[in-house]
Amino acid sequence: MSRIEALIELDNVRKSFGDFEVLKGISMFVQKGEAVCIIGPSGSGKSTILRCINGLFPIDEGFIRVGTHRVHELKSDKAMRSLRHQVAMVFQQYNLFPHRTALQNIMMAPIQVLGHDRAEVEERARKLLKKVRLSEKADSYPGQLSGGQQQRVAIARALAMQPEVILFDEVTAALDPETVKDVLFAIRELVEEGLTCILVTHEMKFAREVSQRVCFTDHGLIVESAPPAELFDNPQDPRTREFLGQVL
Amino acid sequence: MLGLDYSWLADPAYQRWLLIGVVNTLKLAALSSSAAILIGMLGALGFTLRIFWLDALIELFVEVFRNTPPLLQMLFAYFTLSTLGLRVTDPSTGLSVPLLSAFACAAISLSLFGGALAIEAFRSGIETMPRSIVDAARSLGYGRWARFWRIEAPIATRICLPGLTNILTNLFKTTSQASVITVPELMYYAGQIYNDTFRTLEVMILVLLIYVALVSILTLAMARLEAFMAFPGYGRGL
Numbered sequence: 001m002s003r004i005e006a007l008i009e010l011d012n013v014r015k016s017f018g019d020f021e022v023l024k025g026i027s028m029f030v031q032k033g034e035a036v037c038i039i040g041p042s043g044s045g046k047s048t049i050l051r052c053i054n055g056l057f058p059i060d061e062g063f064i065r066v067g068t069h070r071v072h073e074l075k076s077d078k079a080m081r082s083l084r085h086q087v088a089m090v091f092q093q094y095n096l097f098p099h100r101t102a103l104q105n106i107m108m109a110p111i112q113v114l115g116h117d118r119a120e121v122e123e124r125a126r127k128l129l130k131k132v133r134l135s136e137k138a139d140s141y142p143g144q145l146s147g148g149q150q151q152r153v154a155i156a157r158a159l160a161m162q163p164e165v166i167l168f169d170e171v172t173a174a175l176d177p178e179t180v181k182d183v184l185f186a187i188r189e190l191v192e193e194g195l196t197c198i199l200v201t202h203e204m205k206f207a208r209e210v211s212q213r214v215c216f217t218d219h220g221l222i223v224e225s226a227p228p229a230e231l232f233d234n235p236q237d238p239r240t241r242e243f244l245g246q247v248l
Numbered sequence: 249m250l251g252l253d254y255s256w257l258a259d260p261a262y263q264r265w266l267l268i269g270v271v272n273t274l275k276l277a278a279l280s281s282s283a284a285i286l287i288g289m290l291g292a293l294g295f296t297l298r299i300f301w302l303d304a305l306i307e308l309f310v311e312v313f314r315n316t317p318p319l320l321q322m323l324f325a326y327f328t329l330s331t332l333g334l335r336v337t338d339p340s341t342g343l344s345v346p347l348l349s350a351f352a353c354a355a356i357s358l359s360l361f362g363g364a365l366a367i368e369a370f371r372s373g374i375e376t377m378p379r380s381i382v383d384a385a386r387s388l389g390y391g392r393w394a395r396f397w398r399i400e401a402p403i404a405t406r407i408c409l410p411g412l413t414n415i416l417t418n419l420f421k422t423t424s425q426a427s428v429i430t431v432p433e434l435m436y437y438a439g440q441i442y443n444d445t446f447r448t449l450e451v452m453i454l455v456l457l458i459y460v461a462l463v464s465i466l467t468l469a470m471a472r473l474e475a476f477m478a479f480p481g482y483g484r485g486l
Contacts, residue, residue, distance in 0.1 A: 054387055077391045095384035099402050099479045109388035112398055143481020161388065236474035 007032040007196055008165065008242045013062035015048060023050045024220035025062070029128035030198060032164070035191040036095070037207035037228070038200045041243060046200040047092075049217070050167040052196070054087045055080045066165065084112060090156035092170040094150040094171055096142040102153045103129065103138040121160070128156035132186050148179025155186050166190065168199040184210075199224065208232055216240045252453070256445045269437035270458065276355055276423045281416050288366025288412075292404075293396060295371055306367065313364035318357070319425045325357035326350060326429040354426035360388055362419040366410035371410040373404030406477050413470040417463050424459075434458060 006029035015023040022045045030036050051057040052064060055071050060097055064071040067082045096105050106125040110116045119188045129135050134151035142150050158166050168187065172180045184206050191197055191210050201207055207214055208228040215225040216237070224237045232248075235241045271423055291306050313321065329348045348356070377400055385395045427436035433453060442451040 015283045036289050051383075056383055056386060066416060077386055077389075077395075084387060087387075089384075089387040091380060092383060093378075095380045097381065097384070097399055097403070098481050099406065107389065108272075108398065113389040141480040143479065157388070248322065 006248060007029060007034075007067060008198075009063070009065040010049070010053070011022055011063040013049075013064060014060050015045075015052060015057060016060055022220055023052070023059075026217075026220070026222055027227065028215060028222060030165075030196060032196055033194045034213065035197045035199065035211045037211040037214045038198065039202070039204065039214060039243075040223075042125060044217040045220045047169050050089065050169050050198060050200055054089055054167060055083055056089075068129075081113065085161055087165045087167065088161050088163035089167040089169065090151070090154050090158050090171050092173050094142070094147070094154045094174075095156055096150055096157070098142050100136065101139050101141055102145065105142070105153060106157045109157070110160050110162075110209075125156070125160055128159050129153075131147055131189075132156050143159070146179060147175045148182050151175065151179075151183050152186055155183070155190075159190075162197075165196040165198070168197060168201070170200050170202065172201070172203060198218060204244075205231070216243065218243070252450050253447060254450055254454075256441070256447055256450075257454070262441050265437040265440060266299060266434070266454075266458075268432060269434035270335060270462075272351070272431065272433040273423055273435075274462070276351065276358065276426060276431065277420045279355045280358035280362055280423070281419055283355070284362025284366045284415070284419060285412075287359065287363025288370045289401075291363065291367030292370035292374055295367075296374060296392075296396060297402070304476055309360075310364045310367055313361050314368070318361045318422050319428065321361055322354055322357040322425055322429055326353045329353050335382075349400045350426070350431045354429060354431045358422060358426070360418060361422070365415045365418075366412065368402060369408045369415055371486070372411065373406075373408030374400055377403060378409055402477075403482075406474075406479065409470065409474045409477065413467060413474075415433070416470065420463055420466055421459065 008028075008030040010026050010028050013023050013026040014021065026045070026049055028036075028049075038049060040046050048057060051219050052059050053066065053071065055074055058075075059072055062072065066083060066087055069086070071080075073082060074080045074083060089144055096102075097108070099110060103122075103125055106128060107118075107121050110121045110124070111118055126135070126138065129138055131154055134149060134152055134156070137145060137149060137153070137238065142153070147152065154165075155171075171187070172183050175183060180203070187197070187199070188206075188210050199207070199211065211228055213225060214228045214231045215233065216235075216239075218239045224231060224235060224240045226236075231240065232244065291309070294302050294306050329351060330346050330350075381399065381403070382395070385399045386389065390399065423433060424435035426433055427439060438451050438455045441446040445451070
């Protein structure tokens with residue numbers, strides 16, 4: 001894959017928190033419409049990669065491009081507004097705004113940040129709630145919803161921004177096993193519709209089924225990157241083999 | 249009963265004093281409470297900007313006004329502000345009067361005292377905000393100001409309301425100290441009345457009841473506001 005074609009491009013990205021270097025030179029490309037899973041042990045920098053891509057963490061060194069945005073050069077939230085329109089994120093802890101209903105959570109940013117028309121946004125929001133099969137919960141507050149329901153609202157909220165890319169940060173890690181499948185179902189639909197997705201996940205079976213490519217990270221580096229069948233069935237690196245041996 | 253004599257209360261002059269006293273107490277409380285809330289919000293907002301010298305300045309302000317007696321602050325305000333030499337000519341009488349009346353000095357000093365406490369209350373609300381909520385807002389494209397007004401402030405307000413109720417009731421009661429610098433509020437006229445009638449106990453009981461009534465209205469209103477702003481998952485929200 002050439003660099004120019006890629007929608008997202010990371011080159012030798014380094015990031016430290018204090019003395020601890022979390023990312024030690026991450027390079028990766030993601031094509032438009034591709035679903036890429038990032039797997040790896042805790043603390044290997046998976047979530048940090050996502051947060052650098054949408055500018056939540058400034059990087060110390062390297063190059064990040066999303067579409068036409070040179071992320072490493074954007075310094076303020078204001079400068080990143082158009083990037084955040086293009087790249088949405090779904091979090092492990094859902095992070096819905098507790099003082100607003102499910103429907104309002106979905107409508108807030110498109111109206112308040114993007115300045116879209118309220119009536120049009122409400123129609124969009126109701127469609128998205130229907131899509132994640134939560135139409136009847138439109139007027140419930142996050143505190144009244146289960147974890148799985150909150151996470152599906154969070155996915156709808158991300159989609160309401162009409163992004164080109166969605167970053168999923170261990171979105172099923174905090175959920176009950178029986179609600180995980182509802183959330184994975186919603187994500188699978190998005191991938192099949194051709195939305196570009198980067199997923200940090202511990203769901204190996206899901207990663208194998210849904211993604212076109214899997215990256216294995218360890219100690220701040222991408223150790224191995226391959227189509228799922230290849231990476232899971234015939235891992236090349238001993239570290240990948242060891243990790244997969246532990247989790248599979 | 250107890251030989252209490254309230255016959256003085258029939259005197260229209262004393263009734264008028266009490267009424268003026270109550271009105272001035274309410275004015276002073278309303279003015280300084282509003283200003284204190286405003287100062288509290290601005291100060292807490294200032295802290296979120298994470299500017300080194302601004303943090304130090306706000307910190308200093310809070311420490312000075314929180315750690316000294318409000319009575320001392322009021323006397324200090326009265327004797328410094330009124331001697332600054334700022335005078336205006338009263339258009340109705342043609343006399344030269346100090347620009348800042350005793351009432352103005354009391355209002356300013358109470359506002360600063362309440363404001364210092366309110367900054368800490370609002371700050372507690374903002375700082376208990378989960379970091380992840382802020383991340384979510386940023387990832388949705390909210391800039392610093394929109395994030396503060398649309399997300400952080402509404403949630404923080406809910407969290408700090410009980411603390412704010414404490415501060416406002418205390419501030420209301422502290423208005424009584426303005427009597428010391430001759431502000432004609434309830435406590436001041438109470439003194440006038442018992443100096444006139446020597447019915448100290450009777451006057452004090454009455455004034456006490458008036459304060460209980462007024463402060464109860466305030467706390468009741470704050471409780472209603474709390475219930476109104478409640479949302480599920482936080483405090484009493486269902």
